[in-house]
Amino acid sequence: MQCPTCGDATSPALDECARCFTPLGQPAVNPGLPTYAVRGLGRAASIAVGAAALLYLPAALFPLVGMQIARTATEQGDRDLLLGAVLAEVALTVPYLLAILVASVLVIIWTWRVRKNIDAFPGALPSLSSGWAIAGWLVPFANFVVPARVVANVARDSLWRRSTPGLVVVWWAAWLAFTIGDRVVAKNDDRRYAELTELPRNEAEFQTYVRYYQETIGPRLIPAVACVVAGVAFIVLIRRISAAQQDRISRAPGAWPYHHPGWPTPGAPVGYAPPPAQPVTGSSPQVATDSTVASPPVPPPAGGTIGA
Incomplete structure (x- = not known):
């Protein structure tokens, strides 16, 4: 078998x-439970995740450019160049914020669908309800643990593993390093930038901007690398899980030849309804089939026959 x-x-x-x-x-797949197509959604989510990871890098590595702009501003004594550096960094951040918003929506929907699908897979062992596939990303503090548990559960039951795949561990560790590291670096950068002279007047004050960008490069490399690792790992996970689930769903038994009362008969014309079955209340009488029984003779009409 x-x-x-x-x-x-x-x-x-x-x-x-x-x-x-x-x-x-x-x-x-259990025929009585709903399933959802995830291949197309997974492809869209992986593209969005990849775009968000790539768009994060220019903003994260902007201090390399900002340092050169600050040096030029120091040589020329031009404050407007320093302001232009700030505006350029903001302009690079906006596309990333839009991309991460789109990616977040698609990933949440994808997570919910793949979690719902394993409910219909015989032998699957769901550990959290499907509601956590959405709430896990949104609830504070829970979003540090729950999404990883949901995806790990889905990966085990979709990829036929008894233990959590190592790629899930790599993805979540890199994601936490990126999320926490980016917040810590951003807070430190804001604090240090607020200590700078708003309107530098001499070379020494201009040099503080050069040093600011120089000292910012190193800390920003940590979330930048973590972002790339998390993005690549999650894209691979999305594509593997989506392909595995879609292949399993395609093996689900069809609706026919099972016929539910009231459904149209396959091949019957549109609008045709079979006649209702008559209830059987007893045994059917036997029909006499003896051909030897003769009918009684018919008497001749009154008056006799012609010529009598």
Whole structure:
């Protein structure tokens, strides 16, 4: 006997498939539970995640450019160049904020769908309800743990693993390093920038801007690298989980030939409804089929026959 989920041969000595853990005798997908297409949504979410990661880098590494602008401003004694550096950094941050917003919405929807799908997979072991696939990203403090647990659960049940795949650990560790590191670096940068002279008047005061950008480069490299690692790992996870679930859903048994009362008969004309079945209240009488029984003779008409 072959497993309907992975196609491997099953052993009667086990009560489940040794590869995908589908219980013997169970279909790939329970027909009574809803499933959701995730391939297209996963592709859109992975593109958005990749775009957000790439758009973060110019803003994170802007101190390399800002340092050169500050040096030029020092040589020329031009305060407007310093203001232009601030505006340029803001202009680079706006596209990233828009991209991370779109990516967040798509990832939340994708997480909810893949979590709902495993409810229909025989042999799956959900640990958190599907509501946490959304709330886990939004609830403060819970968003440091719950999304990782949901994705780890989905990855195990979609990729046929008993333990959490290592890629999930890499993704979440890098994501936490990026999230926490970016906030810490941003807060320190704001504090240090507020200590600078607002209107520098001499070379020494201009040099404080040069040193500011020089000292900012190193700390920003940590969240920048973590952002790239988290983005690449999550894109791979999204694509693998989406492909695995879509393949399993495609193996689900169709609606026919099962026929529910009241459904149209396959191949019947539109509008055709079969006649209702008559209830049987007793045994049908036997029909006499004896051909030897003769009918009684018909008497001749009055008056006799012609010529009598």
